[in-house]
Amino acid sequence: MSEVIVITSGKGGVGKTTTTANLGVGLAKRGYKVVLIDTDTGLRNLDLLLGLENRIMYDLVDVATGKVPYRKALVRHKKHDNLFLLPTSQIRDKSAVDGDQLVDICNQMRSEFDYILIDCPAGIEQGFKTAVAAADYAIVVTMPEISAVRDADKIIGELNRADKTHIKLVVNRIRSHMVEAGDMLDMSDIDDILAIECIGQVPDDEMVVTSTNRGEPVISNKKSLAGQAYSNIVGRICGEQIPFLDLKKKNLFDKLKQMLHV
Amino acid sequence: MNEVVFKGSRSGLKMILTNTIDFATNENLIRQKLDASFKFFEKGTVIHLDADWLSELQKEKLEKLFDEYGLILQNAENDDSAENHATADNANSDSADNGMKMPLKTTVINQTIRNGQEVISDGSVVINGNVNPGATVIAAGNIDIHGACRGIVHAGAFGNIKATVSASYLIPMQIRIADMVARAPDKCMSKEDAPYPEKAYVSDGQIILEQLTGRR
Ligand SMILES: Nc1ncnc2c1ncn2[C@@H]1O[C@H](COP(=O)(O)OP(=O)(O)OP(=O)(O)O)[C@@H](O)[C@H]1O
Ligand SMILES: [Mg+2]
Numbered sequence: 001m002s003e004v005i006v007i008t009s010g011k012g013g014v015g016k017t018t019t020t021a022n023l024g025v026g027l028a029k030r031g032y033k034v035v036l037i038d039t040d041t042g043l044r045n046l047d048l049l050l051g052l053e054n055r056i057m058y059d060l061v062d063v064a065t066g067k068v069p070y071r072k073a074l075v076r077h078k079k080h081d082n083l084f085l086l087p088t089s090q091i092r093d094k095s096a097v098d099g100d101q102l103v104d105i106c107n108q109m110r111s112e113f114d115y116i117l118i119d120c121p122a123g124i125e126q127g128f129k130t131a132v133a134a135a136d137y138a139i140v141v142t143m144p145e146i147s148a149v150r151d152a153d154k155i156i157g158e159l160n161r162a163d164k165t166h167i168k169l170v171v172n173r174i175r176s177h178m179v180e181a182g183d184m185l186d187m188s189d190i191d192d193i194l195a196i197e198c199i200g201q202v203p204d205d206e207m208v209v210t211s212t213n214r215g216e217p218v219i220s221n222k223k224s225l226a227g228q229a230y231s232n233i234v235g236r237i238c239g240e241q242i243p244f245l246d247l248k249k250k251n252l253f254d255k256l257k258q259m260l261h262v
Numbered sequence: 263m264n265e266v267v268f269k270g271s272r273s274g275l276k277m278i279l280t281n282t283i284d285f286a287t288n289e290n291l292i293r294q295k296l297d298a299s300f301k302f303f304e305k306g307t308v309i310h311l312d313a314d315w316l317s318e319l320q321k322e323k324l325e326k327l328f329d330e331y332g333l334i335l336q337n338a339e340n341d342d343s344a345e346n347h348a349t350a351d352n353a354n355s356d357s358a359d360n361g362m363k364m365p366l367k368t369t370v371i372n373q374t375i376r377n378g379q380e381v382i383s384d385g386s387v388v389i390n391g392n393v394n395p396g397a398t399v400i401a402a403g404n405i406d407i408h409g410a411c412r413g414i415v416h417a418g419a420f421g422n423i424k425a426t427v428s429a430s431y432l433i434p435m436q437i438r439i440a441d442m443v444a445r446a447p448d449k450c451m452s453k454e455d456a457p458y459p460e461k462a463y464v465s466d467g468q469i470i471l472e473q474l475t476g477r478r
Contacts, residue, residue, distance in 0.1 A: 193392065
């Protein structure tokens with residue numbers, strides 16, 4: 001059993017790379033052999049989040065062009081020795097690798113890995129098309145605000161058009177007190193608009209940022225609510241039934257307050 | 263993505279292009295738009311091209327492109343004047359007109375219309391699903407949405423002011439009926455803003471909403 005999952009979003013900066021890194025570590029902790037493929041050439045790349053920047057020798061383009069076999073380009077994680085990274089090219093050209101090449105690389109890797117996670121660039125251009133080409137299913141990451149949800153909606157339309165109909169949703173950076181303020185959407189509206197199964201609700205959590213700086217994804221931090229939310233997503237990917245964390249304790253109070261003001 | 267706009271008008275369905283971007287880009291955007299929405303177009307739908315600045319060769323290229331999707335692109339006649347005359351006053355003669363031409367057919371769509379997708383029909387449209395923010399439905403006749411309408415809906419797009427828009431949850435960005443427009447308040451609306459199903463229609467020169475009973 002081997003599964004290729006693309007993590008995508010449409011809008012930039014919503015947490016694709018953060019999600020990929022955390023799910024990778026979480027799945028590896030459960031004993032699965034995992035490889036993360038970075039297809040983006042942004043600023044905060046996977047190698048940084050995993051603290052592996054200094055170990056990169058070859059990259060995705062080297063593998064795609066046949067310069068080296070994929071095993072030679074993989075970087076093993078320091079702590080989790082069944083977690084690997086296939087780093088992105090330092091050449092800033094997203095069209096350097098095409099969909100067929102990525103499909104080919106994934107097919108070679110399938111026999112060795114349980115999970116292949118692909119971190120997708122933002123947007124719906126060539127980089128997106130390349131990243132989704134190989135995927136068995138897609139995880140769409142969004143945030144509870146209208147522009148992010150609209151982009152997620154567009155991406156779902158695009159995925160359907162590429163015959164990818166197996167799509168799950170992760171809502172990241174939930175700040176419960178802002179939902180009530182009016183410019184954040186609540187979960188029921190997001191569910192209603194996007195109409196795909198939600199497998200994760202991750203709170204906005206400073207520890208995500210501090211752990212990024214240390215190169216150790218937040219899922220390893222037992223005290224972090226976001227870390228716990230990511231662990232739950234990992235469980236759901238493995239087929240477990242896990243209830244969502246209660247991120248809205250304050251809501252009833254906020255609502256009352258709001259009503260008194262009117 | 264507002265460089266290529268499909269719009270209903272008295273003389274039919276129009277595609278409006280801006281001349282601030284070059285032809286190749288325009289062509290690309292049109293293809294993207296048709297790719298995203300073409301299955302919602304009725305085959306053989308006639309679309310009028312509103313872009314005087316294109317050369318004959320470029321127009322021909324676009325005609326071929328539309329032909330690939332089973333659509334017919336024609337040069338728009340000078341119909342601006344006709345469009346400007348459209349008011350609630352001549353609604354009666356107009357709808358009588360429409361009635362005479364042919365009975366409107368109804369297209370049924372069993373899926374959610376997502377951001378960037380457009381449904382365009384020269385008849386009426388029934389949608390069993392949501393119309394999401396950023397999605398557009400344009401119909402010569404009525405639009406009936408069994409779901410939440412959060413996008414832009416234009417009923418009676420060819421001038422029929424008797425056309426209606428109904429939805430289980432009517433919280434659109436914009437409702438247009440013939441040449442009347444009503445837009446949503448500037449806050450993002452939730453289903454709670456639509457406690458019951460509603461129907462929008464034109465009465466006394468403005469778009470009004472009426473509760474629909476026996477729906478949802
Ligand atoms: N749950 C969270 N709580 C707080 N901060 C977060 C959370 N998730 C992500 N962030 C922060 O948001 C920023 C963007 O995250 P990330 O780089 O993962 O997004 P991305 O979708 O991969 O962006 P890009 O489109 O640029 O690739 C980062 O600084 C990250 O630390
Ligand atoms: Mg990223």
